[in-house]
Amino acid sequence: MTLDQLKALCAVVDYGGFRAASEALHKSQSAISIAIKNLEQELRVSLFEREGYRPQLTTRGKVIAQKARAVLSQTKGISDLAHHYAQGIEPELRIVVSELIDMQTILAALTTIREQFPSTRLTLFVENFNAPLELIEENQADIAIGGDALRDKIDPTLFTKLPTVTLMPVVSDTSDYAPKAAVITATDMDGSTQVVCQ
Template sequence: MDAIGKTDMNYSPESLQAFAQAVALGSFSAAARKLGKSQSTVSEAIARLEADLGLELFERGGRQPQLTDAGRSLLVRVEEILAASDRLQHAAARWSEGVESRVSLAMSDAYQSSRYETCLAELEARYPDLEFECLIAEHSDVIELVEQGRADLGLLAAQGRYPPQLGSAAVAERAEFGLFVAQGHPLAQKTDLALGDLAGWRLLRLNTVGDTLAIDDGLPSSGGRCWSAPSYLMLLEMACNGFGWAELPRWLVAGYAPGRLAELDVPGWPRSQAVDALWSRRRPLGPVASWLLERLLGRQAAFQGGF
């Protein structure tokens, strides 16, 4: 095929999704189950993509297909195309007729922004008859709620990678986390602390219900002396009661426990954390959810003129 033919070629979304899912899940059969397709359909879709590209994306000699060097390199480009497709769907939804009656947002306590309050005020004024639901969740629980369709959008502390069926974008604001203990806790009286010095004291750690992500928060092990909870607000209450030390969003401490907790002075803390917005590529967002997503991302100008 000549260069012009390759330039004009269109790659089917099904082939790109099959490739991304196979990479993420490690096998064609797992990708087929996730996509609700037969394994032969997924294999054929990937084979068509390889034929269109003129490249082998997987080495199929072993028990499980392994990415070739070309496959590893082109995976980034495939993800970029899928992301561009998401943006096109969102733009089309904003201009299409029909507005959904209900929107659900799953959000982490890590996210706190004056933009959110402004968005809700605008949402109420723009769509007064809308049923809006806010779910508080963290890490993998946010991901599962969006994957299952329980939430249209999610906001969470940024993860390294997401399942390929989810789209993501960074919001403008970052979260600030610190290490906190009750004012009367022995650690509150110590100075010149290093992170390793906390290992001898009970850690209050976030542990989501879904627990599908291997979260490496860099906190020292407490030798099994660890209590956990699925929300930062519950960890805050544990810390206020003197049960141990915890990593907490600083805004949450300032808003819900002023004067009750001491922030530990440890090198490298407080730390700044990026926050991502999530949506499902398998269920295109409606006009209201698309509008809310863009506003949370700080893209107000895109909506001048309305729908």
């Protein structure tokens, strides 16, 4: 069976007859008739009842026509995808983000990418410390979004500075500093154990 035969089948159904289908597909009526006849012979199934004024699908013909539409739809999807790729659109984009980055901003950006490039598969990794850089170096990600620790370890021509991320200092409620956490200063913290994410 061929795609042309499946197109002929669907056209006869959609346009209500062989003549209308031939006009819609810009083919002769005999070409449409031959395509349907060859399809029926190959499948060993009668697709149309031809006794009436207009050809009507048989019970089996209805099922086959439905399958034919699915095949034609998949074929169009492949064709559209190849067209996008021919224009230079990436088939996949892998992004790794530091866990310190505001995820709402990232998700909003991903939504925009999805709307503009629906055929591109998006993969998002959320990592900490040096993991974003490692994923880039191991070719497991295409774009890394991280803090200064990441920036200091890569070629400066390969990154773009994004808006500053504000970190909020916190104090454990079991710490001696907890009672005065609202007014504590960096000097007050000198000599204390601190965990700083970068």
